Amino acid sequence: MSERITIVGAGLVGSLLGTVLAKRGYSVRIFERRPDMRTSTGYAGRSINLAMSDRGLRALETAGLADDIRAIAIPMHGRMMHDKQGVQTYQPYGKEGQFINSVSRGDLNKVLMTAAERHGVEIIFNARCTDINVESASATFELPTGEVILSEADVLFGADGAFSAVRSNLQVRDRFNYSQHYIDHGYKELHIPADDAGGFRLEKNVLHIWPRRSFMMIGLPNPDGSFTLTLFFAHNGSPSFEELTTREAVMEFFNEQFPNAVPMMPTLLDDFFTNPESSLVTVRCSPWVFNGKVALIGDAAHAIVPFYGQGMNCGFEDCNVLIECLEHHHGNWDQTLETYARLRKPAGDAIADLALENFIEMRDKVADARFLWRKKIEAWIHEQYPAKLIPLYTMVTFSAHIPYNEALRIGREQDVLMEEIMSIPSVINDWTSDEARQAIRDIMESRADIAIASGSPS
C-alpha cells in the first residue's frame, strides 16, 4: 500500500503539492473549506492578480504544468510608472527576455485542481478542518451536512493559507513561535475594462504603477483586454480609505491623483463602494514541522505582503524543495521534513522582509530620478560582471537557484557597494564617461565573485 498524504487546503500550493506527490506514487487526499470554484459561482477567494516568475515556473515544470500556465499568462517586461501629469516612465525588470507573468489567481487555481485530480488526487470540498493530531498525523473535518470525517494518513500538510486552521491548532502547543503583523495599508481592487474593440487601453506587456509616495495604484493585464487595478492605501489617517466615504470625495481623490486613469475606469465609483477594503498581513511561525509527520507549507507557514510578487512563487518553491528533499532522503519523511524546514524557514523569513521593503520601492522610490539612475548603473555593472553583481530584483525574480535568504544577504552587500559607486565624483558627474567607467571597473575588478549557498538538500 502506498503512503497516504492528507493536505489541508486546495489553494494554489495545496493543489500543486497534491499533484507532485501523486505523481510520485503517494495516495493523496486534499480537504478544502470552500466549495469547488470550478462549478460554484460564489468564489470568495482573493481575486488579486499574481505575478508568476521563475521560481513558480520552475516548480510548475517539475509538475509538468508550466506550458499550461504560460497559455493563460501575460508577460510583463518592466514597470511603467505614471506620474500625476500622465507622463509614463518605463523601467525594465531585467535583461532582454526576462519578464514576469500576469496570471489570474482563480484561473491558475482551477488548472492546478484539475491537474491534481487528473493524477488521482481526491479533493473533498466544503470540508472545514476542526482538529488535528500531531502524534498520528490525522485530521478531523466537518461538512455542511454535519458529517464528520476523520482523515488518517502517514503525513499531514497544512497548506491552508494565511489564516491556516492547521496552524491555529499548532499555536496552542508549548514553544510554538508565532506572529501576525498587519501593515498600516490595505487594498481595494478596481478595474479598467477592455476598449470597445476588445483591446488594451494601456500598454499590455508591463506592470503599471501610479507611485504616490505614501500610497500607490498598480495595474496588471488580463487576457480579455482588461486591467485589474489595486489601490494600496492607508486604512486610517490622511490621506486614507477612512477619508473616502462619499462619491464626491472618491472622485476628487482620483481626479487629483490618477487623472490619466479615471477616463478608463467607467465603473470606478461602483467598484470602490462594492469591493472590500482588505488588510495585509505578514505571518511568521516556527517550527514548521512536528513529530516528523505534520508540516506547514505556503502561506500557512509564511504569509507575506504582495509587493515583491513572490507569495505564490515562494509557496511553489516550497513544493519543489520538498520534492528535492524527498528524493535526497529516499522517501524518509522524518528526514525530508526536517531538511525542508531547515532550508525553507530562512527563505520564508527573508522574502517576508523583502516584500515589506519593496512596498517602499514601488510606491516611492520608483518615482525618484536617483533611484532609476542607480538601477541603470547596476544593470550596466551586472552586464560587465555578471558573476560579481546581480541586481537584487533579478536574484529574487529571475533566479530559481539563489535562495531568498542568500538574495537578501547578497543584496545588502551590493547596497553598500552601489552607494560607494554612486558617491564617486566622476560617476555623479557622468556615469557614462570613460573616467567614471574606469573608476567603476577598478572597484569591480578587486571584488570576488559572489558565493551563493545552496537552497537544495544536496
Next chain:
Amino acid sequence: MSERITIVGAGLVGSLLGTVLAKRGYSVRIFERRPDMRTSTGYAGRSINLAMSDRGLRALETAGLADDIRAIAIPMHGRMMHDKQGVQTYQPYGKEGQFINSVSRGDLNKVLMTAAERHGVEIIFNARCTDINVESASATFELPTGEVILSEADVLFGADGAFSAVRSNLQVRDRFNYSQHYIDHGYKELHIPADDAGGFRLEKNVLHIWPRRSFMMIGLPNPDGSFTLTLFFAHNGSPSFEELTTREAVMEFFNEQFPNAVPMMPTLLDDFFTNPESSLVTVRCSPWVFNGKVALIGDAAHAIVPFYGQGMNCGFEDCNVLIECLEHHHGNWDQTLETYARLRKPAGDAIADLALENFIEMRDKVADARFLWRKKIEAWIHEQYPAKLIPLYTMVTFSAHIPYNEALRIGREQDVLMEEIMSIPSVINDWTSDEARQAIRDIMESRADIAIASGSPS
C-alpha cells in the same frame, strides 16, 4: 446604578484591578478559570517567587494594601553571586535603603483576592471564558457543571494572563497584531529547606545567583527559612535539560556546576524529576483596547520573561495608570482606555525587551569583573550627578515615575556615555585617581540633566 465591570482572571492583576475599581464605586465581577486557591489544595499556578519593587508597591499603596504585602515580603538588598568554587561576590542593587522584596506569588494572590472581596468584588471560580463580544462588552463563561453564564457589563477587562482566553478571541479579528515568542531556555524549580533551627542556610536578604554564562540558577528567600531555587537552562543542545535524563547525570551536573549548593539541597533529585520543565514566552499584541469598552491588562497584554523581576510590577503599574486615566477623564471609559493604551503599550514593549536583555546580564555579565567595575563607576557618577545619570536598573526598579520606555531610551544613551568613560586611559588605569575623577567630571559637567517624558495622563 453604578457601572458594571467584568474582569476575566483573578490572578494578581485581575484581583488588584477589581479592588481599585470597587474602591471607586464600580460594581465588579471577576471570573476565574481555576478553583479558589485559598480553599483548594490543587493550586496549579506558577509558584515562582516574585520580586516586588517600587512600581508594584506604589500600585498597592493606591489600593491601600502596601503594608499587608510588606508583612509577607523579605527585603533583598543586592545580588550575591556564587562561583564554582563557592566564592561569593556581593553587588548592591542601588543605594543604601534601596531593595526589592521576595514574595510568594500564591500568598500575594490570596491577599489580593481577599482584599477584592472585602471591597465588594464578586469572584466566580471555575469559570472558563468561552466567548466575548467586543460590541457589547459581554462575555460567556462555562462552569464545570455545564452551566453557562453570560456576563453583561459596561467594560470588560482581560486580565487572564499570558495564555489569555480574551486575547485568543481578539486574535482572529482583522488587524490584530500578535506575537508569541519562546526563548531557548526553560526553567525548573528546586528547593533549599530551612536548617534544623528554622534558619536560613544562605544569606537571607539578597538574591542569590549562580551565573554560568549560558545558564544560571537563582535563589530567593521565603519567610519559613527556605529558598526557592530556579534553574534557567536551555531546553535542548549541550548542556541542556534534554541531556539530564538520569539521576546520575543530574548529580554530576550539579556537583560540577553548583557544588556549594548541593549539600543544602536534600531533595534535589526528587525535585528535579518531579517538578516540570517550564517554558518562557514573550507575548506582544496590539491594539489593547477595542470599541472603547474591552481592554487587555497585565500578562494578557504583555507577557514577559522573568529576568528583570518586573512582570507583576508592570501589571500592577497598568492598574495604577488606568486609575490615573480614569480620574483624568472623569470616568469617561472610552477616553480612559484610549489614554491607558497609548501610555502603556510602549511601556510594555520596553520592559519586554529589557527583561530579555537582563537574562544575559544575570547569567553572564555579573560574573565579569569589567561589568562589576563599570557598575561601581556608574553608581559613583549617579551619586555625584543624580540628575544627569541614573543607572538603568535603578530607573526600572527603584523608580515609580520613569516609564519603562523612557528608562530604556535613557539607558541606551547612558550606555554610550559609560563606554566613553570606560575608555579614558586614566579611568582604565585607576578610576579612583584624581586624574580619572577629573576626566569623568569634565564629561559629566558638559551633559544636560535627563529629561523624562511622563507616563501619566496629566
